[in-house]
Amino acid sequence: MKIALDVDGVLADLAGMIIRLYEEDTGHRISRDMITEWEFWVKLSMTRQEFIDLITRSWRRWTELQPIEDDVAEDVEQLNKVGDVDILTQRPAETVEYVKQWLKQHGIKYRRFMWVPLKASKTSFIYDVYIDDSPHLAEKLANTRRTVFLYDQNWNRRVKPAPNIRRISSLDEAYQLLTCGDGFEQGSV
Numbered sequence: 139m140k141i142a143l144d145v146d147g148v149l150a151d152l153a154g155m156i157i158r159l160y161e162e163d164t165g166h167r168i169s170r171d172m173i174t175e176w177e178f179w180v181k182l183s184m185t186r187q188e189f190i191d192l193i194t195r196s197w198r199r200w201t202e203l204q205p206i207e208d209d210v211a212e213d214v215e216q217l218n219k220v221g222d223v224d225i226l227t228q229r230p231a232e233t234v235e236y237v238k239q240w241l242k243q244h245g246i247k248y249r250r251f252m253w254v255p256l257k258a259s260k261t262s263f264i265y266d267v268y269i270d271d272s273p274h275l276a277e278k279l280a281n282t283r284r285t286v287f288l289y290d291q292n293w294n295r296r297v298k299p300a301p302n303i304r305r306i307s308s309l310d311e312a313y314q315l316l317t318c319g320d321g322f323e324q325g326s327v
């Protein structure tokens with residue numbers, strides 16, 4: 139089984155760092171509850187490019203970027219036991235090396251690092267299971283034979299249910315579903 143594991147919003151708390159940088163820049167504190175959509179930067183009157191720059195600046199400070207779950211290395215290790223885990227991450231080119239260093243620093247092991255440029259699509263990379271927080275990825279893969287474990291975040295709550303999409307609130311839950319089944323039909327696995 140091939141598993142694609144996302145970074146931002148699943149392993150790393152990018153939102154926390156963005157909130158911090160935005161406050162440093164403007165003096166205004168954004169509440170996490172305000173980030174209810176993927177394109178939340180529109181609400182802040184930012185352009186897409188300004189937001190991409192904010193992501194790049196956040197990752198330049200990778201040593202301060204926190205994992206979302208405390209036991210992230212162990213959780214990924216569990217997933218490594220049930221399948222081949224690749225990091226599948228879409229991001230600005232400059233941030234790739236920072237992410238690799240962050241993963242190493244947090245003891246996160248994986249098979250391959252797959253970088254998806256901003257102009258490409260994750261759906262071109264074929265996996266059995268995607269662990270991701272992107273509502274757009276879930277919508278694109280809905281009703282296909284590929285399984286999406288949608289990592290629960292405020293910004294993906296509006297994704298409509300589909301037989302191959304399962305909302306999870308932790309990486310351990312993904313592991314439990316892959317090993318115990320829980321009546322969940324896996325796509326092509």
Ligand SMILES: [Mg+2]
Pocket residue numbers: 144145146147148270271272
């Ligand atoms: Mg993500």
